Amino acid sequence: MASKAPTYFSLLIFPTLLIIFYLSFYSQNKFNSSLSKRLPIPSNPLINVTNDNHHDFSSIFIFAKENEEKQKISKNKRSSLEMIEDGLARARAAIRKAARRRRYKSRKGETFIPRGPAYRNPYALQQSHKEMVKRFKIWTYKEGERPLVHQAPMNYVYGLDGHFMEQLEGSNDSLTNFIARHPDEAHVFFLPFSVVELVVFFYDPALSGAENLAPLRRVALDYVNVVALKYPYWNRSLGADHFMLSCHDWAPYVSDKNPKVYKNFIRAICNANTSEGFEPKRDVSIPEVNFPYKEINQPISSLGTSNRSILAFFSGRVNGHIRKLLFDQWENDDEIQVHQHLPKGENYFERLMQSKFCLCPSGFEVASSRLVEAIRADCVPVIVKQNYSIPFSDVLDWTKFSVYIPEEKIPEIKTILKGISLEDYEQLVDGLRSVKWHFTMNKPAKPFDLIHMVLHSIWLRRLNIRLPL
Structure with missing residues (x-):
C-alpha cells in the first residue's frame, strides 16, 4: 500500500469531479424499533459534473468513472442487488414477527438461546441472528499490501482488530458462511486497513497531533479512492454499506476531517464517544478486549x-x-x-x-x-x-x-x-x-459469541438501509 501512495497523490492533483451526497437513513438505536423506520438512500448517488449548484468539497477525492457505460450497473449486478434487498426485506419481516409474537420460532440444534431481562427483545435477537447466519455476506476488498492492510495485532487491547480480520479473511476460514464469493452478492464491504499499523508506520512524536494524523487520513482516503475507482459499490451507496473496524484510540480521526466522504460509512470502533462524532445509528460500538499473549480470553470467575x-x-x-x-x-x-x-x-x-x-x-x-x-x-x-x-x-x-x-x-x-x-x-x-x-472469543467463531455479536451489530446497520435498485 505504501509503495503505491505516490501514484495516488499524483492523481489527486487533477480530478475536477465533485460529489453531491444525499442520504437519509438509520432509525432509532433501540433494537425493538429500529426496523420500523427505514429510509431509502436516494436513487441517484452518482456525480453530476454539469450541476453548477454543487457543493465545494475541496478535500474530497472520490474518483468517478467518466464513461457512462462504466457508471451503469449491469443487468446481472442489478438483479443481484434486487435479490439482496428482497432477502433483507424478508429478514425484516421475520424479525418483526418474532418480536411481536414474543416466542422462539425454533430452537432445534441451537447452542445458545438469548433469555432473560438482559435482552431488549430476546425473541427478535434470536430471529435476527438466525437471519444473519442464513443471509449475511461480506466482501473484503483484496487491494493493498501488508502490513498496512490485511494485517493487525492479535494481542492486548488492539487484539480484536487482528482476530476479526484473521477470521474473516484468514486461511482457517472460520467465518466461511459469511464470506461472499463475489462482491455482487455482498451485503457489506470491509475495508481492511489497520489503524494500528498506520500509526506504527506514520506516527512521529516530533510532529504535532494534526501533522501526525494527516498521513493516517490520507492512506485511508487513498484506499477508498482505489476501491471507488475500481468498483461501483462505494458510489452506488456512498459508502453506506462499507465498514472499517479498529480498537485504536485514534480510529475516529481517520474520517473526522472528511465528513462528506464518510457521512454514511460504518465505523466499528472501540472509542465510541458521541461527543467526538460517533453516530450510534450509523456506527458500531465494539468492546475493547485485552487479549493475553498466546491466549484468546481473560480468566473466568468461579466464585459465588x-x-x-x-x-x-x-x-x-x-x-x-x-x-x-x-x-x-x-x-x-x-x-x-x-x-x-x-x-x-x-x-x-x-x-x-x-x-x-x-x-x-x-x-x-x-x-x-x-x-x-x-x-x-x-x-x-x-x-x-x-x-x-x-x-x-x-x-x-x-x-x-x-x-x-x-x-x-x-x-x-x-x-x-x-x-x-x-x-x-x-x-x-x-x-x-x-x-x-x-x-467471549472463540476460534472458530460460534453463534452469539464476541465475533458474531460484532457481525450482528454491522448486520443491523445494513438492515436499516435500503439501496436504490
Missing part, C-alpha cells in the same frame, strides 16, 4: 457472590480527569479500593473475582478493557463515563447487569452501591452471567 469481600475495585493509571476525580475521592478508602499499582504479590484478576462491583472509568478515551474483564469475573461493572455508546446496546439492556454513575456522582459511589439491595445485586449478577458468552 457470597465470597466477595470487596465492595468495589479498580486498578489502573490516572489517565484523564474522571480517573483523577476517582482517585482524589477514594484512593485511601477501605471499601472502594482504587490502586494505581497493586501491592507486590497481588493478582489483578483475583481481585476482580473478590469484588462485588468493578469500577470502569474512562481514561484518556471512553473505551476500556475493564468492562469485559469485569463481565468475565462476574463483577458487576460500574460504568463511570460520559458520552459513551456502550457495545451491543441495540440488543442488550445494560441496566440489567451494570450500574451507571455519572461523573458528578463520583463522591456518592459508596452510597449508591451500598444502596443496592442483595436481591437487586443478585439479579445484576444473573444478568451478567446471561450475557457473558457475548464477550
